Amino acid sequence: MSRGRVLIALFMFYLAAAPFLLPEFYVTLMNFIGLATLVTLGLILLTGVAGLMSFGQQVFVGFGAYATGVLTTIYGASPWLGLAAGLAFTAAAALGLGLITVRLSGHYLPISTIAWGIAFYYAFGNLEILGRYNGIQGIPPVGIGGWLLDTGRESYALIWAVALAALVAAANLLNSRAGRAIRALRFRATMAEAFGVDTARLKLVVFLYAALLAALSGWLYAHFLRFVSPGPFSVHLGIEYLFMAVVGGAANVWGAVVGASLLTLLKEWLKDILPKFFEQSGNYEVIVFGLLMLPLLHRARDGLAPLLARLAGGARRSAVPAGAPELASRERPAAGEPLLEVSALRKNFGGLAAVRDVSFAIRAGEILGLIGPNGAGKSTVFNLVTGVLASDSGEIRFRGKRIDGLPSRRIAKLGIARTFQHVNLVGAMSVLDNVAIGAHLRGGKGTVAAMLRLDRGEERRLLAEAARQIRRVGLESHLADPAASLPLGQQRLVEIARALAADPVLLLLDEPAAGLRYQEKRALAELLRRLRAEGVSILLVEHDMEFVMGLVDRLVVMDFGERIAEGLPSAVQSDPVVIEAYLGGVA
Amino acid sequence: MSADIVAWLVQDGITNGAIYALLALALLLVFAVTRVIFVPQGEYVTFAALSLSLLEAGRMPGTVWILVFGGLAAAAVEAAAALRARAFAALPRIGLLYLALPAAVALLVGWAAPRQPAQWVQVLLVLAMVVPMGPILYRVAYQPLASASVLVLFIVSMAVHYVLVGLSLVFFGGEGLRARPIAEAKFRLGVVEVTAQSLWVLAASVVLIFLLWLLFERSIYGKALRATAMNRVGARLVGIPTALTGYLSFTLASLIGAVSGILIAPITTLYYDTGFLIGLKGFVGAILGGMASYPLAAVGAVAVGLLEAFSSFWASTYKETIVFAVLIPVLIWLSLRSRHVEEEEERE
Numbered sequence: 064m065s066r067g068r069v070l071i072a073l074f075m076f077y078l079a080a081a082p083f084l085l086p087e088f089y090v091t092l093m094n095f096i097g098l099a100t101l102v103t104l105g106l107i108l109l110t111g112v113a114g115l116m117s118f119g120q121q122v123f124v125g126f127g128a129y130a131t132g133v134l135t136t137i138y139g140a141s142p143w144l145g146l147a148a149g150l151a152f153t154a155a156a157a158l159g160l161g162l163i164t165v166r167l168s169g170h171y172l173p174i175s176t177i178a179w180g181i182a183f184y185y186a187f188g189n190l191e192i193l194g195r196y197n198g199i200q201g202i203p204p205v206g207i208g209g210w211l212l213d214t215g216r217e218s219y220a221l222i223w224a225v226a227l228a229a230l231v232a233a234a235n236l237l238n239s240r241a242g243r244a245i246r247a248l249r250f251r252a253t254m255a256e257a258f259g260v261d262t263a264r265l266k267l268v269v270f271l272y273a274a275l276l277a278a279l280s281g282w283l284y285a286h287f288l289r290f291v292s293p294g295p296f297s298v299h300l301g302i303e304y305l306f307m308a309v310v311g312g313a314a315n316v317w318g319a320v321v322g323a324s325l326l327t328l329l330k331e332w333l334k335d336i337l338p339k340f341f342e343q344s345g346n347y348e349v350i351v352f353g354l355l356m357l358p359l360l361h362r363a364r365d366g367l368a369p370l371l372a373r374l375a376g377g378a379r380r381s382a383v384p385a386g387a388p389e390l391a392s393r394e395r396p397a398a399g400e401p402l403l404e405v406s407a408l409r410k411n412f413g414g415l416a417a418v419r420d421v422s423f424a425i426r427a428g429e430i431l432g433l434i435g436p437n438g439a440g441k442s443t444v445f446n447l448v449t450g451v452l453a454s455d456s457g458e459i460r461f462r463g464k465r466i467d468g469l470p471s472r473r474i475a476k477l478g479i480a481r482t483f484q485h486v487n488l489v490g491a492m493s494v495l496d497n498v499a500i501g502a503h504l505r506g507g508k509g510t511v512a513a514m515l516r517l518d519r520g521e522e523r524r525l526l527a528e529a530a531r532q533i534r535r536v537g538l539e540s541h542l543a544d545p546a547a548s549l550p551l552g553q554q555r556l557v558e559i560a561r562a563l564a565a566d567p568v569l570l571l572l573d574e575p576a577a578g579l580r581y582q583e584k585r586a587l588a589e590l591l592r593r594l595r596a597e598g599v600s601i602l603l604v605e606h607d608m609e610f611v612m613g614l615v616d617r618l619v620v621m622d623f624g625e626r627i628a629e630g631l632p633s634a635v636q637s638d639p640v641v642i643e644a645y646l647g648g649v650a
Numbered sequence: 651m652s653a654d655i656v657a658w659l660v661q662d663g664i665t666n667g668a669i670y671a672l673l674a675l676a677l678l679l680v681f682a683v684t685r686v687i688f689v690p691q692g693e694y695v696t697f698a699a700l701s702l703s704l705l706e707a708g709r710m711p712g713t714v715w716i717l718v719f720g721g722l723a724a725a726a727v728e729a730a731a732a733l734r735a736r737a738f739a740a741l742p743r744i745g746l747l748y749l750a751l752p753a754a755v756a757l758l759v760g761w762a763a764p765r766q767p768a769q770w771v772q773v774l775l776v777l778a779m780v781v782p783m784g785p786i787l788y789r790v791a792y793q794p795l796a797s798a799s800v801l802v803l804f805i806v807s808m809a810v811h812y813v814l815v816g817l818s819l820v821f822f823g824g825e826g827l828r829a830r831p832i833a834e835a836k837f838r839l840g841v842v843e844v845t846a847q848s849l850w851v852l853a854a855s856v857v858l859i860f861l862l863w864l865l866f867e868r869s870i871y872g873k874a875l876r877a878t879a880m881n882r883v884g885a886r887l888v889g890i891p892t893a894l895t896g897y898l899s900f901t902l903a904s905l906i907g908a909v910s911g912i913l914i915a916p917i918t919t920l921y922y923d924t925g926f927l928i929g930l931k932g933f934v935g936a937i938l939g940g941m942a943s944y945p946l947a948a949v950g951a952v953a954v955g956l957l958e959a960f961s962s963f964w965a966s967t968y969k970e971t972i973v974f975a976v977l978i979p980v981l982i983w984l985s986l987r988s989r990h991v992e993e994e995e996e997r998e
Contacts, residue, residue, distance in 0.1 A: 116801050118808070163981045170687050170800050171941075171984070174933055175977055177689075181930065182974035189967040298926075302808050309805060346816050353812030360806055361794045 070374065071317070078223055082216045090215045092331060094287055097222040099323035101280035103307040104226075104233055104316060105273030110305065111313025111366075112237070113269045114249030115165060118301040119176030122183045123274040125296035126153045127281025132199040132291040133192060142205045146282045150275055157274035158267070165266040180298040187293040198292025205286045218287040225283060226320075229276060232514035233316045239513030240506045240525060243496050245269055247489050254487040257449060258565060259475040259504035268510055299349070303330075306356055312368025314491070321367055326352075387527035390505045392566045393478055395598050396462065398428035402569055402600055403448070403479075408457035408467075410443055417443040419624040420457070425569065430591065430601040432611045432632075435621035436644060441604045442484065444621070445573050448602075449481050450474045461569070476504055480567035482558040484574045490547030494538060494557055497546045499529040501564030532560040536590060552583040559590070563599075570594070570601045576610045588614050608645075612636065620644070658843070659959040665848040665917065667955020668855035669695075671948040672910045673932030674939070675862060676903040678947050682879035683899040685800050686792055689807040692929020693814040694907025696922060698780045699915035700818070703827035705772040710763040712821025713779045714756040716814075720786040721752035727790060748786075755779060769830070777908050784904025785897045792900075793893060811926065818922040829915035851913045858909060859948065862902075871898060931958070931973060938980055 082090055102120050110116045130152050131145025140148075160179065164172045188196045204213035205221060212221050236242045244265055247255040252262045285291050303326065311322025333348035340347075359366070396402060403425040410418040418440045425431045435441050446452040448459055450471035459467040466474050480501065488497050502525050508518035533539055536556040541549060546557055555575055562570055572591075576584050584607070591601060591614060605611045611618065611632070618635045620628040622644040628635050635641055673691055680688040701711035725748035732740040755778045762775060791810050795803060831847045838844070866872035878885040878895040886892050914920070914928075935951025954973060961972040 110801075114801070116804060163978060167981065167984055170681075170804065171937070171981065173801070173804050174687065174937065175981055177930060178934065178974040178977045181927065182971045185968065185970040189971070299812075302812065305805065305808070346819055348816075349812045350816035350820075353809040353814075353816065356809035356812070357791055357806065360798075360802060360809070364798070364802060 066374065074320070075227075078227075082219050087215055090219050092327065094215060094219055094222050096320075096324050096327045097219070097226045098280045098284050098287075099304065099307060099327055100226045100319050101229055101283075102277045102304045103311060103323045104229055104319035105276035106304055106308035107311060107313055107316065107319050107322075108233060108237075108245070109269055109273040110308055111311075111318075112249065113245055113266060115266060115270060116173040116305070117176045117270075117273065118173055118298065118305055119180045120273065120277045120304050121296045121298070121300040122180055123153050123157065123277035124281035124284065124300075125183065125187055125293075126156060127278030128285040128291045128296075129187065129193055129199070129281075130278075131282050131285050132202050135203050136199055136201055137192070142203065142282075142286055145285075146279075149278050149282050153274050153278035154271060157271050161267045161270040161274075165270055166263055176301070177298060180301050184293060184297050187296055194292075196293060198290060200290050202285050202289045202291065204289065212286070215287075218283075222283050222287065225279065229279070230316050230319065235516055236510055236513045237316065239518055239522060240499070240503060240508055241265070241510045241513050243489075243492070243500050244503060246492060246496075247500060251487055251489055253451065253471075254483065255500070255503075256471045257451075257475055257481055257483075258500055258561070259472045260500075261472055272510065303352070306352065308366075309356070310359065310366050312366025312371070314365065314368035315371055318366060318368045318371060321371060325367075329355075387523040389531075390502065390524050390528050390566070393568060396427040396568060398426075398598075400427045400462075401425075402427050402462060403602065404458075404460045405444070405448065406458045406460075408444065408447060408459065409455045410440075410447055410452065411455055416624050418447065418454075421621065421624075421626045423619045423626065423629060425600055425602055427568075427600050428595065428598060429616040430595055430603060430614060432615035432618045433602060433604045433621065434606070434608065434611055434618060435627075437606075438623075439621040439644075440624040441621055442573065443624075445481075445571065445604050448474075449479070449571060475565065478566070478568035479571060480562035480565035480569075481571040482555070482562050482573055482575060484577065486551065486554045486558060488546040488554060488557055488561075491545055493543050494533060494546055494549070494560075495526060495529050495542050497557055498533055498560045498564050499525050501532070501561035502528050502566075505564075505566060529560075529564050532563045533557075535563060536560045537586075552579045555579065555587070556590075563594075568600065570599050572601060572603050574604060574606055576605060576607050584610050654843075655963070659963055660956065661844065661848055663956035663959030664952060665851050665955070666914075666958060667935075667952035668851050669910050669914050669928070670932045670935045670951035670954050672855050672858060672906050673929055674935040674947040674951040675859065675944055676906040677929070677932055678936050678941070678944060679862075679875070680899050680903045681941070683875055684788075684792065684796070684803075684896050686803045687800065687807055687933075688903060689804075689926075689929065690787070690811040690814050691903060691907055691932065692925030692927065693811065693818065694780055694783065694904050694925070695911040695914060695928050696818055696822075696920055696925030697783070697814075698776050698908040698911025699829065699920045700822040700827050700911075700922070701776050701779055702772060702912055702915045703829045704822070705759075705763055705775060706766070706769075706830055708764050708766045710760050711779065712817070714752075714759050715821075716817060717752040717779055717782055717786070718756050720783065720790060721748040724748045724786050724789040727794075752782065755782070773912055776912060777905075780908035780911070781901065781904050784900040784902075784907075787904075788896055788900035793896060796893070796896065815923050815926060818925070822922045824922065826919040826921045828919045831916035847916055851917070854909065854913055858906065862944075865902075875899060927970065931955075934973065934977055937977060937984075940984070 081093055085093070102124060106117065106120060127149040130149035131142055134140040134145040134148055135142055164175050187193055193199065204211050206212070212218055237246065244255055244260040247260070248262055248266060255262050307322035307326045310325055311318030330348050333351055337347035337351070401424055405424070406422045408418055408421045409416070421444060423431070433441050433444065443452065447454045447467070450466070450469050450473070454467050457467070458465060461477055461479060464477070466477065505528070506521045506525050508521050512518045530542065533542055536559055538553060538556055538560065541553065546554065549557065559572070559575065576587060579587060588610065595601065603611065603615060615632060617630065618632050619626060620635055620641050627644060628638045628641050673695070677688055677691055680686050697713050701713045704711040725744055728744045728748060729741060732738070732744060759775050759779060762771065787810060791806055792803065795806060836843055836845050866876055874885070874890045875895050875898060877888070877890055878892055882892055931954050932951060935954045936947040938950030938953060939946030957976060958969060958973050962969045965972065
């Protein structure tokens with residue numbers, strides 16, 4: 064049993080024993096920690112993992128609390144109906160707010176979350192049906208089959224059962240096909256799109272998920288305290304939830320418990336001792352909170368999660384499932400069949416024609432090299448073909464179907480996989496998980512299936528495929544290492560393995576040899592030859608003539624945005640136009 | 651609604667809008683140069699306005715303690731850095747700038763406050779207390795993280811806001827305060843009764859905006875700020891010290907905040923936490939202007955002021971809800987305009 068499991072088991076034991084041992088006051092405090100844990104957990108996924116910052120979670124807590132408050136007191140409905148209504152209302156509101164904001168760049172989301180936090184706080188406080196600033200009193204307790212949960216200890220059982228279920232579900236989610244994509248959202252969105260992840264949709268899903276967890280916390284809150292007023296849904300609570308998520312850190316869902324516990328306890332303790340030092344009353348604890356956050360952000364931006372990870376004895380080794388059936392693969396085109404046809408492609412940046420009427424074609428089973436001096440427009444062509452940029456005119460066809468203008472995730476679906484010139488791996492994730500992102504489109508299980516562990520069969524096949532591709536590039540000894548711990552040369556191989564995991568018909572490599580040592584280049588060339596022999600077609604954008612010459616079947620040479628030569632390597636090598644482009648007319 | 655009510659609401663809206671416009675400019679400036687979403691901008695307004703009210707009452711505002719202790723913290727950070735770099739020659743300058751100067755201001759205020767000096771002296775004292783908060787905050791909270799992502803800097807802003815709003819309650823208490831107007835005259839302009847104070851606000855805003863324009867267009871410091879805003883790395887490569895531009899933008903922001911506070915103090919009753927809302931309304935204005943252009947931000951801020959004036963007439967309790975909900979249509983528009991995939995990804 065790993066140390067992490069021991070810690071979790073100890074925590075479970077404490078949770079089970081606490082209501083029998085602790086006095087009422089501490090049980091209440093534990094309830095508040097449980098409630099905050101739910102909201103913080105959503106924020107850890109939303110902010111820490113997916114990189115979307117929200118200071119407005121308290122609004123969703125308010126939706127959950129007020130929905131059930133109104134329905135149970137005014138309409139005499141059952142709390143369970145209140146729960147359903149609260150979740151439905153929150154889902155609709157979060158979907159609306161999310162559609163508007165999550166597509167915008169980084170800072171708009173947090174600012175607008177503050178804005179709606181203020182807007183809804185005043186709405187809560189002024190709506191007649193919500194009891195204005197007096198709130199709603201006399202909310203009934205939750206009943207389960209005739210058993211009324213009307214004491215703090217009974218609420219404790221419900222709150223912590225829900226919180227634990229949410230924690231386990233979130234841990235399951237992060238360890239799945241959807242979870243890998245979520246973990247790529249924050250720093251690697253372009254890469255995720257290139258492997259078929261609809262990042263805008265996924266961000267919305269995570270946003271919705273965090274909002275629903277907050278609403279769930281609000282429902283529990285309303286039936287535990289039996290009273291709802293606008294106070295706990297003010298902007299400052301939203302800020303505190305975010306602080307909890309920062310303290311907990313993003314690396315681990317259990318950080319939610321740590322962040323929520325530390326800040327709730329600290330606040331209680333400060334409220335106790337600080338007024339003894341000052342004459343007047345005041346919110347002294349917020350000053351201390353703010354002052355404590357600063358050094359934390361300066362010194363330990365990742366929160367306490369890394370410390371937690373050390374306590375738990377390092378990351379869990381990724382286990383490769385044995386004996387999983389192979390994933391279905393694409394039917395391969397016959398050798399020589401036209402694969403990619405680029406005709407009269409053009410792209411301008413302002414007044415600069417980066418690509419001017421470039422045409423070339425790749426046939427199945429060959430390696431085509433696209434070379435040229437710096438600034439020739441190779442990378443622009445690459446970005447046009449992969450859908451990262453939109454062309455101004457011209458056509459790109461893949462197996463006869465036009466692909467220019469398609470987003471990169473649709474192009475990925477057709478069987479084109481790419482690598483990135485600047486290595487684009489999720490550094491904290493294992494090599495195995497990184498490569499498994501490549502196989503994203505070969506699975507189909509979503510977030511809900513992952514939380515409920517209904518995805519295990521597919522997950523085994525995806526990981527087995529990832530492991531197979533890692534063996535193919537010769538990195539099997541680094542399977543479980545974090546991708547960032549590998550040297551650059553091996554990271555480039557991980558990039559290739561990830562592209563191979565997509566089962567591509569055409570592989571696009573953007574300067575795979577850049578920054579490699581001689582031996583590594585030779586090994587890479589060897590690998591690419593082997594891939595060609597296995598029927599993979601490759602478009603290789605390169606810089607390094609020596610590397611390209613012995614490897615490719617044909618070459619296309621670009622200079623100043625135009626195609627200046629095409630043909631067999633030996634013919635291109637002696638072409639006076641090419642020599643002039645490379646050596647600047649000395650020849 | 652009669653014509654004079656409309657005229658009165660317009661006057662009220664434009665007066666408040668002018669303040670929001672000043673704050674919107676400060677926020678935009680700080681964001682462009684340092685990438686900091688400076689949530690505590692509104693706190694300068696509260697600190698300046700409430701300090702002015704306390705000085706009028708002959709009491710010493712607690713604002714000086716922020717200066718003294720903030721200066722102490724900044725001195726500690728600076729001295730630690732200087733000692734690590736073995737730059738002992740820098741120590742006297744640090745002591746003078748961060749210890750002696752704040753102490754002098756504190757002594758001066760402590761001496762002058764009970765004597766209830768003339769109003770213009772009070773205004774100068776308030777400026778002396780509030781403006782240095784800008785560079786001190788930058789040194790203590792933001793400079794150590796100058797290369798962090800926008801989102802981390804945003805959390806820092808929230809922490810700073812927390813500290814300042816907590817201190818504000820300690821220094822000024824929960825009661826609302828309002829200062830004496832700078833000018834009490836009123837005169838009629840057609841159907842409108844114009845107060846001289848609102849003219850003061852307008853005039854001061856216009857002058858300040860003009861001065862900012864001069865600074866950006868005509869001075870080398872302004873050009874350095876603009877260069878840093880456009881491209882940090884490029885600015886550093888041509889020899890612009892980016893830390894200096896950080897200090898400069900924070901000082902300008904605290905100056906603008908302090909002036910706004912002095913102008914608004916006689917118009918509205920301010921509470922210890924009012925600044926948060928005022929600053930955020932400046933943000934709403936800046937976003938209405940697309941978060942990129944100074945003139946558009948000013949126009950957006952005046953629009954916020956007008957919207958606020960009219961909504962407080964029609965549905966006063968929902969005033970804040972309406973003002974902050976107006977962001978939603980703007981965000982929809984921005985969202986439709988934006989490209990599908992994020993171009994600028996956060997760095998790891």
